[in-house]
Amino acid sequence: xxxxxxxxxxxxxxxxxxxxxxxxxxxxxxxxxxxxxxxxxxxxxxxxxxxxxxxxxxxxxxxxxxxxxxxxxxxxxxxxxxxxxxxxxxxxxxxxxxxxxxxxxxxxxxxxxxxxxxxxxxxxxxxxxxxxxxxxxxxxxxxxxxxxxxxxxxxxxxxxxxxxxxxxxxxxxxxxxxxxxxxxxxxxxxxxx
Numbered sequence: 001x002x003x004x005x006x007x008x009x010x011x012x013x014x015x016x017x018x019x020x021x022x023x024x025x026x027x028x029x030x031x032x033x034x035x036x037x038x039x040x041x042x043x044x045x046x047x048x049x050x051x052x053x054x055x056x057x058x059x060x061x062x063x064x065x066x067x068x069x070x071x072x073x074x075x076x077x078x079x080x081x082x083x084x085x086x087x088x089x090x091x092x093x094x095x096x097x098x099x100x101x102x103x104x105x106x107x108x109x110x111x112x113x114x115x116x117x118x119x120x121x122x123x124x125x126x127x128x129x130x131x132x133x134x135x136x137x138x139x140x141x142x143x144x145x146x147x148x149x150x151x152x153x154x155x156x157x158x159x160x161x162x163x164x165x166x167x168x169x170x171x172x173x174x175x176x177x178x179x180x181x182x183x184x185x186x187x188x189x190x191x192x193x
Contacts, residue, residue: 005062017076021077024074025080031048042151046152047152047156048160050070057116066096066100066103069096070096094127103119128149
């Protein structure tokens with residue numbers, strides 16, 4: 001695997017990110033609509049905001065892609081008028097950086113559901129820490145905080161881990177990723193490692 005990002009890698013990552021920027025913006029009303037259901041049901045949907053990085057990595061498979069994807073996707077969401085303002089960009093930067101650290105631990109050689117789920121958990125952890133400093137969760141009692149954490153972590157693994165992996169696997173089978181990088185049968189099999 002070549003380590004450096006080529007212009008093509010960057011452009012494809014930006015295109016993926018722009019699509020996710022739109023998805024992130026459209027996801028906000030869905031997230032808000034579920035919030036009144038209580039029991040932190042909205043947190044089960046929070047993992048969508050971590051999906052750009054893991055999916056871009058599964059497609060490009062190079063260092064820096066997850067960070068670039070999350071940062072660019074959050075920038076796109078911000079430019080479309082995110083209700084969370086500039087903090088949207090900071091969340092994206094933190095989430096992308098933490099996902100990138102997990103991918104680096106595996107030396108960017110593993111592209112499986114476990115690795116992207118761990119990257120999603122890392123992004124989730126970053127979002128929770130940032131939420132704390134933003135004052136969003138510091139008043140929750142212990143049982144409510146536990147419910148909040150559980151829902152966000154489960155949603156993160158399901159959406160940014162399992163669903164991102166499934167989408168990447170489907171794209172691999174169509175041959176679309178071969179346009180970005182030379183997909184081989186070994187690439188498709190590596191998704192099962």
